[in-house]
Amino acid sequence: xxxxxxxxxxxxxxxxxxxxxxxxxxxxxxxxxxIMILDSHKLMGASGETGxxxxxxxxIQKNVALYQFRNGIPLTTAAAANFxxxxxxxxxxxxxxxxxxxxxxxxxxxxxxxxxIDYIASLHKLDKAAFGYGSYFAxxxxxxxxxxDMTVEEAIELVDKCILEIRSRLVIAPPNFVIKIVDKDGxxxxxxxxxxxxAPVAAA
Amino acid sequence: MSRRYxxxxxxxxxxxxxxxxxxxxxxxxxxxSAIGILATDGVVLIGEKKVISKLLETSTSVEKMYKIEDHVxxxxxxxxxxxNILINAARLQAQRYAYAYQEPMPVEQxxxxxxxTKQGYTxxxxxxxxxxxxxxxxxxxxxxxxLYMSDPSGNYGGWKAAAIGANNQAAQSILKQDYKDDITxxxxxxLAIKVLSKxxxxxxxNSEKLELAEIYLSSGKVKFQICPPxxxxxxxxxxxxxxxxxDA
Numbered sequence: 001x002x003x004x005x006x007x008x009x010x011x012x013x014x015x016x017x018x019x020x021x022x023x024x025x026x027x028x029x030x031x032x033x034x035i036m037i038l039d040s041h042k043l044m045g046a047s048g049e050t051g052x053x054x055x056x057x058x059x060i061q062k063n064v065a066l067y068q069f070r071n072g073i074p075l076t077t078a079a080a081a082n083f084x085x086x087x088x089x090x091x092x093x094x095x096x097x098x099x100x101x102x103x104x105x106x107x108x109x110x111x112x113x114x115x116x117i118d119y120i121a122s123l124h125k126l127d128k129a130a131f132g133y134g135s136y137f138a139x140x141x142x143x144x145x146x147x148x149d150m151t152v153e154e155a156i157e158l159v160d161k162c163i164l165e166i167r168s169r170l171v172i173a174p175p176n177f178v179i180k181i182v183d184k185d186g187x188x189x190x191x192x193x194x195x196x197x198x199a200p201v202a203a204a
Numbered sequence: 205m206s207r208r209y210x211x212x213x214x215x216x217x218x219x220x221x222x223x224x225x226x227x228x229x230x231x232x233x234x235x236x237s238a239i240g241i242l243a244t245d246g247v248v249l250i251g252e253k254k255v256i257s258k259l260l261e262t263s264t265s266v267e268k269m270y271k272i273e274d275h276v277x278x279x280x281x282x283x284x285x286x287x288n289i290l291i292n293a294a295r296l297q298a299q300r301y302a303y304a305y306q307e308p309m310p311v312e313q314x315x316x317x318x319x320x321t322k323q324g325y326t327x328x329x330x331x332x333x334x335x336x337x338x339x340x341x342x343x344x345x346x347x348x349x350x351l352y353m354s355d356p357s358g359n360y361g362g363w364k365a366a367a368i369g370a371n372n373q374a375a376q377s378i379l380k381q382d383y384k385d386d387i388t389x390x391x392x393x394x395l396a397i398k399v400l401s402k403x404x405x406x407x408x409x410n411s412e413k414l415e416l417a418e419i420y421l422s423s424g425k426v427k428f429q430i431c432p433p434x435x436x437x438x439x440x441x442x443x444x445x446x447x448x449x450x451d452a
Contacts, residue, residue, distance in 0.1 A: 071312075071313055073346050079305035082306040
């Protein structure tokens with residue numbers, strides 16, 4: 001089962017997600033990136049039905065880009081979150097997207113922010129959030145150790161604590177994770193946490 | 205004259221003109237004028253009322269100024285019934301945006317959206333263009349106070365000062381001379397009154413013939429205030445445009 005979680009720090013926000021792509025009992029790949037970079041200062045970590053996840057996050061990413069092209073200014077994180085929620089809500093009673101989303105962003109005027117958007121279009125602005133079976137462990141660890149205005153180092157320490165719990169306590173635990181960060185300098189990949197690396201393949 | 209080409213709204217004339225659009229602008233040229241002036245601390249809109257009657261229910265009837273959203277208002281020149289349709293469309297577009305994004309719609313995007321609506325009537329459907337020009341005044345966090353003018357062709361522009369309706373060219377040239385970039389809201393009100401008094405056909409001015417509105421910030425909120433008649437009268441008296449009444 002997929003895990004996505006995130007938290008807000010002093011002037012940044014972090015989103016972490018597992019990187020397993022699973023179909024029934026088969027692991028397709030162990031390096032699937034589930035955290036989409038929406039624009040220069042927004043991250044969208046998503047979990048759920050694989051096809052829906054890719055489709056919906058790309059749809060949101062392209063709409064965010066279109067807004068900026070049309071209007072010359074980027075969407076705020078709050079506006080992007082509300083737009084995303086609206087799209088989920090509109091589809092909900094006809095053809096729902098089975099995707100859970102953690103949207104993190106940095107706005108110059110308001111700083112870092114994090115939004116929890118579940119597949120039935122709930123929207124919550126939060127300091128910390130998590131989805132999936134891993135959320136039982138991630139939320140407990142964050143509830144215990146999270147403080148407001150943490151530094152990047154302190155936040156990564158907490159993220160690693162969460163990953164450790166998920167790895168050790170979840171029966172089918174995802175082996176690898178990706179961590180992305182967004183701050184005033186933009187959204188970017190921060191690190192990978194890999195416990196299983198694919199063996200190097202010999203060339204022909 | 206290519207009269208053959210002007211009954212169909214959505215085709216060009218051989219000279220490359222859209223006659224129906226031009227005729228719409230003619231109609232506006234006969235309507236009551238409106239002037240907008242962008243100041244450092246707000247936007248001023250002033251309009252000339254054409255329907256003047258003692259029998260008008262003034263508390264409920266507004267002729268020139270309309271609020272589109274909390275942060276955007278407009279002044280109108282042209283066919284009032286056409287204007288009502290477009291004002292409603294603008295209000296809808298603003299609320300749709302706020303519903304989707306939970307944020308106020310940026311002013312230019314609202315003007316652009318309405319202008320796109322107007323443009324549609326110059327290209328398809330076989331319907332005539334709207335006989336209305338607008339002056340949009342508003343505030344948003346991206347560009348602060350803004351003033352836009354839009355016409356029946358669907359063209360729009362951002363202005364520091366603009367005039368629509370009767371004698372707009374004369375008004376525009378006076379504005380070009382007297383406008384300065386650092387004008388305050390108070391000075392803009394006086395300038396607006398002065399320009400309108402010079403371009404209006406009426407021999408005397410009183411508060412019944414005018415509508416004045418200001419857009420400004422108060423405690424972080426955008427305020428749209430239509431000037432009450434007694435305050436407007438005082439402004440006119442101070443500007444020397446109306447003789448003070450006997451019982452002042």
